[in-house]
Amino acid sequence: MSQFFLQQQKSAELNPFPHIVELACQKIQHIQFNSFPVRQSLRLQFFYVNEGKFEWSINGKGFILYPGDMAVILPQQDFGSEKAFLDLGIISWITISPLQFTKAGNMLLGKWSSIPENETKSIGKLLSLNHLPVLSKLATAGHIFQSLQKEMAEQEIGYTVRVNQLIDELLITVVRHLTRQNNLQRDFPQTFMKLEQSLRNNLDHQWLVEEMAVLVGLGITAFTAKVKNYTGFSPLHYLINIRIAEAIKLLKNTNNHVTDIALETGFYSSQHFSTTFKKLTGYTPRQFRKNNKKNT
């Protein structure tokens, strides 16, 4: 694979692609000290190992990557090598600048991408909840990098469309691989428990069914059916169970304001909380709290 290095504002080839910050394939033949220190990444980066063995630190954790492995680095994550240099070998990478990427994983890519906005958000959420930034044995990603390089080099008719499609393709490949890597697709109870944990840890997030489905690696219809079959509830109703259960504990064990409890457990407002709570239990949250404290 031939080497190349394109950088926004320095390489004219990237003019039609303002969202691509860097696109490169490099063969590292010499160790260059201080060329690759750990620092905060500002963009979304994908690093693919073609040859060699690389020791990197991502978000404070050490990883060793072998050929076929890819590292996914999110904006604001620390990335680099503890030794501050790149090991010997060949790597490809692309750095993308999304329009938006919040800490909670709220991502917007921009007009260049043909992934619908709601799916983009789901992808962002999945990436931000993921604790394993290294995807192993992802040869497909290697092919995508090769195609990207070819399109850029040859600039044949339609290449601007193809390049953007390839980046979409890369994102989709990553997300699908992630859900398969994280979920044993044979064990729904185990997968569901992981999802449950994510819901609990981010209870104040306004979860969409799409986002939950992506985490499990299923389409919305199949996901909803599986959850209904397994739990007896639709995904959103199941989520309400968790919300109310957590709210009950806060009502009983703390003196927090009802409004704070409502927001903390993911209700839009104290009104929304009170209505849902009363509908289910027959009590308003305030009555419920009074009732459980006066039983002394």
Next chain:
Amino acid sequence: MDCIITIDIGTSAVRIFAFEMNGTAIGFSKGSYPTFHTEPIYSEQDPEQVFITVLYVLKNFLTEKINAKKYKVAAICFSAAMHSVLPVDKNGVPLGNAITWADNRGKKEADDLKKLPMAKTIYDATGTPIHPMSPLIKIAWIKRHDKERFSKTDKFIAIKNYIIQQLTGECVIDYSLASATGLFNIHKLHWDNNALAYAGISANRLPTPVPVFYSSLQLRREYQVSLGLPKKTKIIIGASDGCMATLGAGVWGEGKATITIEQSGAVRVAGNKMIRDSKQRFFNYLLTDGYYVSGGPTNNGGVIFEWFAKQFGIFNEAYGIDDSIHTLIKEAMQAPAGSDGLLFLPYLLGERAPLWNANARGAYFGLNIKHEQKHFIRATLEGILYEIYSIGKILEEHRAFSTLSINGSFASYPLWAQIIADMFGKPVSVNNSYDSIGTGALLLSQTEMGVYRNLEDAAKTVSLQTNYHPNKKDHQVYMKYFSVFEKLSYKLKDEFEEIALLQNL
């Protein structure tokens, strides 16, 4: 028209059934809640989530299937999983999560107690084997290792008690569920002093025991309104799930036994005497005063075959485990009874009855070069059922039975049912009702309401047809291999201990 509602608060889900007064089923609904394993041997549930789930499912069920169809609820009856412990403070507020039956944190406390002469006295009085599952052991553990929670605790209750307390304000426990705590004297029907002393508590830190027919419970006004139930709706406290399943299977009196295989499994008999096993291998739980459901539980039921399917089954679609299990069972049929001498010890989760050895582990034994995949599948299945048979065999030393009824999602696969018939050499009937716990609760309610004179008459109404007859030749094959299976289970005791230590589980 009047109807009866049964609510089963199970290990992983609440199941609600409705029946017309004559027993015709009207509808069913379920809702599940998670079990948390914060440590590998811990097993906990959030009482609030269980409560909300029960309430939510009940409310929807009443709205859609009962009130909408103009049924009037004459009675609601409860059953629940045994052995849970939930410490609550003086306001009845839970102090953390409930500890479920599957929790093994009290391993050492159980071992310590077993070595004391008092163990036999406690077992004879309470009928519950000394084991980490038992609330007696769990409370002793909390006292030793979670002193703060122990001192804050006003009462140690079960999840079922918590749900009923939330709904009615009363903190009571039925004799049946109490009899599974290891703290209740099943002969004298009160908390047992020796057991209390070992747990380190006095009787006022436990709920008040009441008969299983106890029905002077009343829904709190708010729930009458939100559920749309009249004030006078009868609430029957009911029994434990195991006792209800036995009643629902029509097992009453001599000569009958029932086998349940869900994730775990059990072999049970019922009668008016406790089984006094010198090795303390069998439980004796009260179905009602003076009536004992006795038997042995295995940890390694359907969960083991599911484990096998997940590892080695073929999956045509994501999470399609049911398909995968069906395919495997079909393939198992290609191998002969006895799997040509391949044996499987199913102790992946340690074992309760009859070994009572938490360190037991699984093994395939007797492999030769001619064994194929189909032998592995069949051996796995046979191993699970040899274990069921081994419980039944020792149980029969105490109480003879000539017929078997089976229930539970795994036991009712035809191949499984046939192998059970062949191993025991006894005719097997499949329980017609799809849920014997619900049926048991129905029969108990009907008895309370005077439809039947007593539970015995009620149990007789469960219709059983013999569906599987034993095959003599296969029976002989199984018996030859079983003798090796049984010897291995005991012979490997030292090695089980050694490997468990290395595995650090």
